[in-house]
Amino acid sequence: MQALLEKYLPNVVSDPQIFVDATIQTIYMTFWAAIFGGGLGLILGVILVVTRPGGLYENKTLFWILDKFVNLIRSIPFIILLALLAVITQFIVGTTIGAKAALVPLVATVIPFFARQVETALLEVDPGLIEAAQAMGLSRLGIICRVYLREGLVGIVRVSALTMISLIGLTAMAGAVGAGGLGDLAISQGYNRFENDVTFVATLLILILVFLSQFISNLIIKKISHQ
Amino acid sequence: MIELKNISVTFNENEKDEVDAVKNVNLTIEDGTIFGIVGYSGAGKSTLVRVINLLQRPTKGTILVDGCDLTKLAEKQLRQKRKDIGMIFQHFNLLEARTIGENVAFPLKYQGITKEKQQAKVKELLKLVGLTDKINVYPSQLSGGQKQRVAIARALASDPKILLCDEATSALDPKTTGQILKLLQKLNRKLNLTIILITHEMQVVKEICQKTAVMLNGQIVEKGEVLQVFNEPKTELTKKFIATAFRQEDILHKVIENSSLSPDETLVELSYTGKVTNEPLLADLYQRFEIKANILYGNIEYLQQVPVGKLIVSLVGSKKKISESLAYLNSKGVKVKLLNTSD
Numbered sequence: 001m002q003a004l005l006e007k008y009l010p011n012v013v014s015d016p017q018i019f020v021d022a023t024i025q026t027i028y029m030t031f032w033a034a035i036f037g038g039g040l041g042l043i044l045g046v047i048l049v050v051t052r053p054g055g056l057y058e059n060k061t062l063f064w065i066l067d068k069f070v071n072l073i074r075s076i077p078f079i080i081l082l083a084l085l086a087v088i089t090q091f092i093v094g095t096t097i098g099a100k101a102a103l104v105p106l107v108a109t110v111i112p113f114f115a116r117q118v119e120t121a122l123l124e125v126d127p128g129l130i131e132a133a134q135a136m137g138l139s140r141l142g143i144i145c146r147v148y149l150r151e152g153l154v155g156i157v158r159v160s161a162l163t164m165i166s167l168i169g170l171t172a173m174a175g176a177v178g179a180g181g182l183g184d185l186a187i188s189q190g191y192n193r194f195e196n197d198v199t200f201v202a203t204l205l206i207l208i209l210v211f212l213s214q215f216i217s218n219l220i221i222k223k224i225s226h227q
Numbered sequence: 228m229i230e231l232k233n234i235s236v237t238f239n240e241n242e243k244d245e246v247d248a249v250k251n252v253n254l255t256i257e258d259g260t261i262f263g264i265v266g267y268s269g270a271g272k273s274t275l276v277r278v279i280n281l282l283q284r285p286t287k288g289t290i291l292v293d294g295c296d297l298t299k300l301a302e303k304q305l306r307q308k309r310k311d312i313g314m315i316f317q318h319f320n321l322l323e324a325r326t327i328g329e330n331v332a333f334p335l336k337y338q339g340i341t342k343e344k345q346q347a348k349v350k351e352l353l354k355l356v357g358l359t360d361k362i363n364v365y366p367s368q369l370s371g372g373q374k375q376r377v378a379i380a381r382a383l384a385s386d387p388k389i390l391l392c393d394e395a396t397s398a399l400d401p402k403t404t405g406q407i408l409k410l411l412q413k414l415n416r417k418l419n420l421t422i423i424l425i426t427h428e429m430q431v432v433k434e435i436c437q438k439t440a441v442m443l444n445g446q447i448v449e450k451g452e453v454l455q456v457f458n459e460p461k462t463e464l465t466k467k468f469i470a471t472a473f474r475q476e477d478i479l480h481k482v483i484e485n486s487s488l489s490p491d492e493t494l495v496e497l498s499y500t501g502k503v504t505n506e507p508l509l510a511d512l513y514q515r516f517e518i519k520a521n522i523l524y525g526n527i528e529y530l531q532q533v534p535v536g537k538l539i540v541s542l543v544g545s546k547k548k549i550s551e552s553l554a555y556l557n558s559k560g561v562k563v564k565l566l567n568t569s570d
């Protein structure tokens with residue numbers, strides 16, 4: 001067994017610790033970007049739903065601005081956003097290099113991405129339910145919390161998994177600013193030094209993370225869905 | 228009392244696609260009445276009924292509920308007032324992520340009502356609509372009729388005096404429609420609930436309403452006591468609606484429902500077409516088999532000039548004689564359907 005591993009995965013066996021470190025870095029970036037970006041994206045998504053024409057807090061100007069803003073950020077490729085946000089990153093975290101620095105562009109990308117997904121999920125909530133809640137005398141805030149977010153929860157969990165998976169992909173690119181992580185490992189060591197076995201194992205670990213996200217979200221959906 | 232005064236609703240005002248959904252409607256609905264508003268699709272019924280709880284603000288006019296002008300209320304007061312006006316819908320609008328019990332408790336939450344009181348109220352309401360055993364079930368596991376019962380229970384949670392029903396039975400089959408209408412009637416009597424019922428089926432109006440209004444293109448073209456409107460309809464539209472309300476099937480159901488059979492009686496439906504209608508079949512039954520036939524319902528319709536008869540009779544006699552007589556009728560070309568045997 002040992003001999004087999006040494007034959008096919010020589011670079012992996014010689015230094016397995018780098019995979020542990022890289023996995024932790026990837027999880028670190030994904031986790032914090034998901035927390036900040038997900039939270040702010042959720043709020044932005046709700047605002048998009050309620051300010052649109054016919055919404056609870058209809059506001060054509062605000063909706064127009066936010067809608068265009070989301071489209072704009074979503075149009076910028078992540079790798080360019082990394083460079084573009086360098087100044088802001090420097091200001092916020094004090095450096096433009098490393099996993100922490102990568103969080104700023106990651107969050108900036110996740111917010112509009114997730115907001116759009118949340119918007120779509122919440123628009124799926126039957127308008128009849130909103131009407132029924134209004135007829136019962138619920139406040140608008142009550143309708144957001146008790147109807148939109150609750151009835152749209154399955155949709156939100158579903159798009160959260162999607163966002164998480166995109167995020168894992170984005171962290172790989174963040175390697176470009178020396179953020180570390182599995183993507184960085186695959187490029188800087190596996191690709192640049194022709195250590196194909198490193199690339200292979202890094203890919204495998206990323207796939208495991210992706211499947212894990214999907215698996216957990218499916219579990220949650222199964223638990224909360226009553227269709 | 229609900230008073231709608233000069234209500235008009237215009238959508239997309241001053242734009243190309245302007246729609247006058249409701250035009251200058253005046254309507255007074257007294258407490259404790261079941262008021263039916265009928266009209267074809269697009270007549271403006273939903274828009275009008277949504278004006279009553281101000282889900283739809285009228286472009287013109289005032290709404291007085293017990294003398295209180297709703298259009299003058301601030302948002303918070305309006306929300307409070309809406310608790311006095313329950314509403315149910317064609318597609319039930321239950322919260323799918325919540326159980327039946329949670330759905331009914333929904334309007335009671337965050338109102339400063341204790342958990343115990345909420346639970347007691349939920350149980351009481353579910354009992355009222357006959358769904359006590361479904362308290363922990365999710366809406367997706369219920370039939371349409373059951374869902375509407377839950378919606379009714381939920382609408383009654385805040386003890387409203389008025390219940391608005393927008394096509395509440397339109398997604399249900401005739402039998403379930405009948406059950407829901409009976410329930411509404413019961414609530415009207417028991418709680419003195421004022422019910423405003425929107426429908427495109429005159430049948431529904433005929434069944435439970437005391438007063439009615441007929442809507443066409445945003446206007447009310449006829450209104451009054453149901454009896455009076457049915458006896459002397461003034462407009463063609465009303466006549467058309469009334470014609471749809473007299474469907475034979477429903478009379479049949481009533482007959483079957485209301486017949487109380489003694490143990491030696493058998494209820495059968497006899498259908499026959501063409502020349503058989505000329506023969507004295509029932510007299511034959513007595514002479515040949517000593518079976519007494521009691522006619523509960525009879526009808527002849529002409530379908531493409533051929534008479535098609537239908538009789539519902541209860542037959543009195545011994546089991547053996549009855550089955551012989553039914554065989555005899557069959558041989559004469561009469562279709563026999565057993566409706567209800569005494570055992």
Ligand SMILES: Nc1ncnc2c1ncn2[C@@H]1O[C@H](COP(=O)(O)OP(=O)(O)OP(=O)(O)O)[C@@H](O)[C@H]1O
Pocket residue numbers: 238239246247248266267268269270271272273274275427
């Ligand atoms: N929000 C809206 N914006 C624009 N037009 C509307 C709106 N709601 C209703 N309308 C129009 O107003 C008219 C009346 O609609 P309403 O829904 O009140 O009819 P209805 O009698 O309830 O019909 P149905 O039996 O199909 O429910 C229709 O022409 C409809 O297209």
Ligand SMILES: [Mg+2]
Pocket residue numbers: 272273274393394
């Ligand atoms: Mg309607």
